[in-house]
Amino acid sequence: MNWNLHFLGVGAAHAVELGSSAVVLERDGTPMLLVDCGPDTLDRYQAAYGEPPRAVFITHTHMDHVGGMERLFFRLWFDEQWRGRTKLFVHAGLMSWLQARVADYPNVLAEGGVNFWEAFRLVPCTRGFWLDGHWFDVFATRHHMAGTSYGVALAGSFAYTGDTRPIPEVLARVAAGNEVIAHDCGLVGNPSHTGIDDIEREYDAAQRQRMRLYHYGSEADGAALVARGYAIARTGGRIALPEPAPVRPDAG
Template sequence: GRKLLVDAGPDMRAQFLAAGVGAVEAILFTHHHADHVMGTDETRVLNRITGRALPIYAMERTLDNLRQRFDYAFLPSSGPWFFRPALEPFQVAPGERLEIAGMPLTLFSQDHGVMETLGLRIGDFAYSTDLVRLPEESLALLHGLDTWIVGCFQRAPHKVHANLDQVLEWVRILQPRRTILTHMGSDLDYGWLSRILPPGVEPGYDGMVLRPGR
């Protein structure tokens, strides 16, 4: 099937090997914090597999930051050997509806405290990481979900990440059938969460595979 990678973290190579993932059609970057972009250099392997530059989609500020960190990845292609990554950038913005890797996406704005991040919805599935608040227009886009992956950093309130109480309040409002917590900090123990979370809400884990609607 078609594959869209969301963000390229520092352990991207290890994750790809563990999951048995080969090529992807494109990358969507939610924002430019290091834990979401520092695997970008590894994309040269994806270039070798596909034989072409890799389309990437991100907001203007994120693309600017990627060009600063990985300027060599935006130079003319080094194919067919791709000794450096080759990225083909496309600027996107919250509120856009577009098709990436054959998938119809709706992008929405998230408040990460120090910056705006991108959330995405594909059909009745949505992904929201690195956020502390959701604007009203974004909340409105998240009704009617089957599966929602949402960042939940810790128990206590935090300046730039949603805490457990905030996420559970969003779940109460939106009523997705299934909610998966991600981007969890050290005080959100998997066993403890599994015991105390309400029905339909569960902690994610490395290597988790989701099939929305099942």
């Protein structure tokens, strides 16, 4: 069985030419889980797979990561074979923020009579979630306020940080083996995002070797990261993953 991460976009919020950062976990070429849904994500997803996503995980509620949710609502609601089928995994601590950002507008349809979340199969989670027989770990990251951003990991295969400052102690727990680590990284860090100097200061060599950096600010910034010896994710690119580990006895 082949597993890949397909990067629909890799850009920071202002790097529109690189696409909103979003990734699809693929199993044998079939999409399994979309992570985040920015303003251009649905178009990129449908171009790649010809249908809406069957499962989505939201890392946090900044608009470059959830700005496509309203369009996804319309795509699902007006197709009865899709209405209520797409699983939407959201950390329980984000629900009030997500409700305020994308769902709390009066009358989501002009005709009224429809609740935003009826278009989805909403699955709140905390420690993680089950999908197609696999347990996905959900972990807190460091982005703006505490308790407002989360990453996702599949043991033995990958960890995806979403937007974050360095979290070496967290990744030592959820990606302790040979997992590919998709990590937020720009050329220069700031109080909410990781920079390459942060990567070199906070992570050991073994962790750095497994990283694929994304959420950078431009093609030129990506080239500069490569020139410093790092592997980057590229818009539309796929990264091969190790086979997931057997489900842990403590999963769930």
